[in-house]
Amino acid sequence: MARFKQSGTRAARGVKRAHDPEKIARANAILRAAAAKKPKQPAPTLPSDALVVTDRVSKVYVPSPPWMKVLLRSSIRFPVVALEDCSIDVKAGEILAVVGPNGAGKSTLFRVLTGLNTPTTGRAFVCGLDTTTKSHEVRRLIGFAPADDSSLLLRNTCRENLVFHGQLQGMPRKHLQKRVSETLDFVGLGPAADRVGIALSTGMKARLQLARALLHRPRVLILDEPTSSVDPIAAYELLELIKQAVTEQGSAALISSHRLEEIEALHNDVVLLDDGLIRYRGDLDSLRRIWDQPRMEIRFHADAECQRAAKVLDQMHDVDVVEVDGDVLTVATSIGLGKIFSQANGQLSGVQSIQEVRLPLRELLAKILIERAEQPIQS
DSSP states (O other), X not given: OGGGGOOSOHHHHHHHXXXXXXXXXXXXXXXXXXXXXXXXXXXXXXXXXXXXXXXEEEEEEOOOOGGGTTTSOOOOOSOEXXXXXXXEEEEXXXXXXXXXXXXXXXXXXXXXXXXXXXXXXXXXXXXXXXTTXXXXXXXXXXXXXXXXXXXXXXXXXXXXXXXHHHHXXXXXXXXXXXXXXXXXXXXXXXXXXXXXXXXXXXXXXXXXXXXXXHTTXXXXXXXXXXXXXSOHHHHHHHHHHHHHHHHHXXXXXXXXXXXXXXXXXXXXXXXXXXXXXXXXXXEHHHHHHHHOOOXXXXXXXXXXXXXXXXXXXXXXXXXXXXXEETTEEEEEXXXXXXXXXXXXXXXXXOEEEEXXXXXXXXXXXXXXXXXXXXXXXXX
């Protein structure tokens, strides 16, 4: 669980990781593969219905030459692997949630897909276009919303922000004003269309960010923590708008978030990234069936009875005592309730109630990261 609470910049984490000889070897292996002279590879066969595809994409950040260090704010002294052998595909109408701790590679993946970073090895495609060789065309097909409001013109109105963005996207002037009004109404900013950015609440700025991403009817949405700065109710409303836009426009969407309860509410596939590697790809229900050991919460009439039961259950095979909190005992077990009471031989007295509880998603993902750190999986 603690691994999801890491903080600090990617560069700072990179310095810490880079001293691991194994990780330096990983980075050097990728760099050697990139430098090797190989015949030009034909474009891979892409799924006909996939709008976003990455084909074994790896990205290594290398230290800057000494003469550039006065210009660049980078503290890495060794090559750092940000992504390794990352292969995903997202079809029209799908929302793919990208989760993982800080420094896992989420932002690098988004930068590769938007053509802002070039993969060290592998290739990425958006609507069949290579993001390296066709980056300009790719960016016209993508609606991107960064994690902060730094891309907004806060001294301009909501309408002016969208008009400016539409002009950058090359939208025809005769259609732009109508589309701006439609988009503002869609995200709930119609009444605030002529309000300047500095007068907007945090939630309204988040809606304006989403409006900018949706304005030109992109085929692909890439949203970097779109709900990070808003309250739970506003976050729910934003996610509903995103789902509605994806359904109506037939878009594909990639969303990163640290709010795992929101990811669970999307009921879509998830990619779990850590240390640049894909640890899991699939739906959350399958993830729980594989990894989530059933838990039971047993409430007793008195604290002493709860403590006594914890000692009894702790001696049983296939039963793990997770927590003792006053008169409530939480256990994880793979055997049935009847078998537990049978093995206890009448030593579980004073039971008031029993209910099944689910492992929080945050703890489940942290468990996978810890247990699969040396065995990356893709499904």
